[in-house]
Amino acid sequence: xxxxxxxxxxxxxxxxxxxxxxxxxxxxxxxxxxxxxxxxxxxxxxxxxxxxxxxxxxxxxxxxxxxxxxxxxxxxxxxxxxxxxxxxxxxxxxxxxxxxxxxxxxxxxxxxxxxxxxxxxxxxxxxxxxxxxxxxxxxxxxxxxxxxxxxxxxxxxxxxxxxxxxxxxxxxxxxxxxxxxxxxxxxxxxxxxxxxxxxxxxxxxxxxx
Numbered sequence: 001x002x003x004x005x006x007x008x009x010x011x012x013x014x015x016x017x018x019x020x021x022x023x024x025x026x027x028x029x030x031x032x033x034x035x036x037x038x039x040x041x042x043x044x045x046x047x048x049x050x051x052x053x054x055x056x057x058x059x060x061x062x063x064x065x066x067x068x069x070x071x072x073x074x075x076x077x078x079x080x081x082x083x084x085x086x087x088x089x090x091x092x093x094x095x096x097x098x099x100x101x102x103x104x105x106x107x108x109x110x111x112x113x114x115x116x117x118x119x120x121x122x123x124x125x126x127x128x129x130x131x132x133x134x135x136x137x138x139x140x141x142x143x144x145x146x147x148x149x150x151x152x153x154x155x156x157x158x159x160x161x162x163x164x165x166x167x168x169x170x171x172x173x174x175x176x177x178x179x180x181x182x183x184x185x186x187x188x189x190x191x192x193x194x195x196x197x198x199x200x201x202x203x204x205x206x207x208x209x
Contacts, residue, residue, distance in 0.1 A: 003064035028096055037056065092110050105123045113150075119137055119138045126145070128146045164180065164181065166178075170188050172190040177194070184200050184205060194207070
């Protein structure tokens with residue numbers, strides 16, 4: 001059985017460990033979870049060992065598959081690209097409770113947590129994090145390394161670029177585009193297109209920088 005390591009033992013990393021536990025219980029898990037990799041080396045986190053830091057991981061000749069649980073999209077991209085170049089592969093984890101049609105594509109390394117709904121003709125890029133209780137409507141595309149926090153509702157025909165962070169409880173109206181590297185603040189309602197590399201907050205969401 002292939003080994004699995006979670007990178008980062010912070011909040012999202014511990015949520016991924018919970019996702020792994022749920023997959024074990026559902027008998028949907030082809031991996032043996034061996035622990036975390038984290039720069040803050042300590043003995044254990046919630047009963048699971050901290051195996052070492054990134055340099056330790058890179059030194060392993062028997063390479064485990066990995067999940068990167070860094071919430072910041074750019075930091076996640078940087079770590080993942082370095083590890084990909086070193087020959088590591090990424091696990092894709094989808095909670096057993098997730099509802100999605102057969103016309104949904106989920107990229108390598110992406111994580112979809114409990115109680116999410118993805119309808120039809122939805123494309124999820126590589127290494128995306130979709131937190132619990134999110135809904136994603138028809139014909140929506142989400143670029144690589146996007147982080148979507150809990151309770152986000154995305155309508156149909158939405159195009160979300162790469163490296164976007166969408167805060168808790170955000171609502172995105174249909175037929176809109178959110179540009180690369182933008183951040184949508186928690187609780188916002190997106191009613192118009194959002195350009196690249198801005199922070200947008202409020203209802204309706206407006207760029208503040």
